Amino acid sequence: MNSPTTTPSDDGTGLVPTVNRDAEAGRAGFYERARSQHLAPLWRVLHGLVTETPQPRCVPAHWRYEDVRPFVMEACHQISTEEAERRVLVFENPGLPGQSRITQSLFAGFQIILPGETAPAHRHVASALRFIIEGRDAYTAVGGEKTMMLPGDFVITPSWTWHDHGNVGSEPMIWLDGLDMHIVNLLAASFREGYPGKVHPVDRPEGAAMAEAGTNLLPVDQDYGTLTSPIFNYPYDRTREALDRLSRFREISPWHGHKMRYVNPVNGGWAMPTIATCMQLLPKGFESRPYRSTDSTVFTVVEGHGTSRVGDQVFHWGPHDLFVVPSWTTVQHATATDDAVLFSYSDRAVQDKLDLFREEKL
Ligand code: GTQ
Numbered sequence: 001m002n003s004p005t006t007t008p009s010d011d012g013t014g015l016v017p018t019v020n021r022d023a024e025a026g027r028a029g030f031y032e033r034a035r036s037q038h039l040a041p042l043w044r045v046l047h048g049l050v051t052e053t054p055q056p057r058c059v060p061a062h063w064r065y066e067d068v069r070p071f072v073m074e075a076c077h078q079i080s081t082e083e084a085e086r087r088v089l090v091f092e093n094p095g096l097p098g099q100s101r102i103t104q105s106l107f108a109g110f111q112i113i114l115p116g117e118t119a120p121a122h123r124h125v126a127s128a129l130r131f132i133i134e135g136r137d138a139y140t141a142v143g144g145e146k147t148m149m150l151p152g153d154f155v156i157t158p159s160w161t162w163h164d165h166g167n168v169g170s171e172p173m174i175w176l177d178g179l180d181m182h183i184v185n186l187l188a189a190s191f192r193e194g195y196p197g198k199v200h201p202v203d204r205p206e207g208a209a210m211a212e213a214g215t216n217l218l219p220v221d222q223d224y225g226t227l228t229s230p231i232f233n234y235p236y237d238r239t240r241e242a243l244d245r246l247s248r249f250r251e252i253s254p255w256h257g258h259k260m261r262y263v264n265p266v267n268g269g270w271a272m273p274t275i276a277t278c279m280q281l282l283p284k285g286f287e288s289r290p291y292r293s294t295d296s297t298v299f300t301v302v303e304g305h306g307t308s309r310v311g312d313q314v315f316h317w318g319p320h321d322l323f324v325v326p327s328w329t330t331v332q333h334a335t336a337t338d339d340a341v342l343f344s345y346s347d348r349a350v351q352d353k354l355d356l357f358r359e360e361k362l
Helices: 021-036 065-078 181-186 208-213 236-249 348-353
Strands: 061-063 088-090 107-113 118-124 128-134 138-142 145-149 154-157 163-167 173-179 192-194 258-261 276-282 291-293 297-303 306-310 313-317 322-325 331-334 340-346 359-361
Touching: 061 065, 061 313, 065 088, 065 107, 107 163, 128 340, 138 154, 145 208, 236 258, 236 276, 276 348, 291 331, 306 322
Parallel strands: none
Antiparallel strands: 061 322, 088 107, 107 173, 118 163, 118 192, 128 154, 128 173, 138 145, 138 163, 258 276, 276 340, 291 359, 297 322, 297 340, 306 313, 306 331
16 A cells, blocks of 8 residues: 555544553554555444444534625626536535535535526436525426426435426526535446437426325335435425415424425435425424434525524524534524524435434434
């Protein structure tokens, strides 16, 4: 092995404590010879590899919309969507600089598309979610069907489906992109293809997916060869109404407020196979009890104002802000003056499938 390696033991976290440090110098020759065969001693790194508790490298973070939006607008003066392919400013977790990660496993970015612009069709194994922040009269086309997008809508681009985006209105549209490419890349399973042409042909009417799967009815004999929901736009008006109605009769969760998960109506699982998505209502004057879970989570504020204590940090948030709760970091939300609605996404969909997910309600 000729590249110098930084093992967890180098920063004092991986060396098994029973190892006699004084004896290690005498073992150096052995380590050196083993290294020539690309072999390494586990006892110098074991406790850094198999940690006692989650050791997230991402940190609690908060982006205010008023700080971020000017940069997103400025990006439009710097580059066109056509030139950029996707004009996106990536949220980089301060604990993971230069890695295009908002958490260890997930990507987040604000994409902006101006009136008249088209983001050309491509497809990739990575799945994407779009959560609409502002604007109207822009669409995304997925697998031959268009959907118009409005603020608060949750839109899915399933793995390996052709997709292009366009703005046919008169104002910019900004949405939050969440992607799982870091999970795909961990497994070295990524493919990508550009479409030979700007847009993929549309061959299904708008609303087709909603008619096929959006009313608790599914076409009999339809085969679904995928874990991704056939619904690719979960519109905000329906989500908001559901939250409002259930808040009138359901007992509130002390940890989550009124929190709903987006489901795939075919199998009852998460709407996406890799990314878990939720929407929650925190009524005015609510204070949640401390909660932690193993899925590092990205939150964006749809409506209202509040405060979240994340580990030892306190974030005061308002509409369209983003904040991150790292794995196994205690979070508590509070609202004061108004109801708040939070959209969130995490890798829980993966952790559930692999029996990794844990949570603690304090
Ligand atoms: O819109 O297809 O933010 O492929 C990153 C990668 C958006 C997209 C991103 C992508 C897209």
